[in-house]
Amino acid sequence: MSQLITQPTVVEAAGNKPKQIEEFVGRANTGDESMSIARMVSPGGWVEPEQTPEFRETSIVLKGVLRVECADGVIEVKAGQAIVLEPGEWVRYSTPGEAGAEYIAICTPAFSPDTVHRVEED
Numbered sequence: 001m002s003q004l005i006t007q008p009t010v011v012e013a014a015g016n017k018p019k020q021i022e023e024f025v026g027r028a029n030t031g032d033e034s035m036s037i038a039r040m041v042s043p044g045g046w047v048e049p050e051q052t053p054e055f056r057e058t059s060i061v062l063k064g065v066l067r068v069e070c071a072d073g074v075i076e077v078k079a080g081q082a083i084v085l086e087p088g089e090w091v092r093y094s095t096p097g098e099a100g101a102e103y104i105a106i107c108t109p110a111f112s113p114d115t116v117h118r119v120e121e122d
Contacts, residue, residue, distance in 0.1 A: 005030065008039065014118060015048040026110040036110035041102050042066075042095040050092040054115040055107045058084045059093075064101030067094045077103075 008022035009029040019042045023029045026036025042064075050069075059066055060082040068075045068083055069092040077083045085091050095101040105111075 003030070011038070013040075013048075015042075015046050017043050017046045019043065019046050019048075023111075026107070027112060033110050034108065036105075036107045038105050038111070039102070040105055042100045044095060044098040044100040046100065047094040047096075048092060049118045049120070050090065051116050051118045052088060052090050053085075053107075053111075053117060054087050055109050055111065056084065056087055057091075057111075058082060058106045059103050060106075061101060061103045063103075064095060064099045065097045066101045066103055067096055068092075069094070 005024050008024045011021040011023050011028050013019035013021050019040065021038050021040055023036060023038040025032050026038065027033060059077065061077045061079050063079050066077040066083075068077060068085070070085060070089055075083060
């Protein structure tokens with residue numbers, strides 16, 4: 001059955017600067033545990049704590065550049081590109097460019113604070 005999602009739920013973000021997360025599909029907005037889809041708007045200079053999530057995360061960059069530090073090195077994902085990280089991969093996301101970035105994050109199963117396994121920073 002079809003489901004119109006009239007608005008996202010704003011979810012609190014981790015990191016050193018305020019980042020806007022609008023979840024359209026997922027635990028917070030629709031109760032879906034199988035996947036989450038969110039629009040992210042990150043300011044320039046934003047850095048997220050390192051993490052080792054239990055979910056697969058695909059990020060599609062719409063504007064700016066998303067920096068992804070992972071076992072493969074540092075990958076700069078530009079507008080019009082995407083990156084896929086598998087469950088259990090160590091990763092740290094950031095938007096070091098002055099303009100920040102806007103991107104869509106798709107997690108399967110859905111994002112959960114209990115399964116992201118962020119490293120607490122001092």
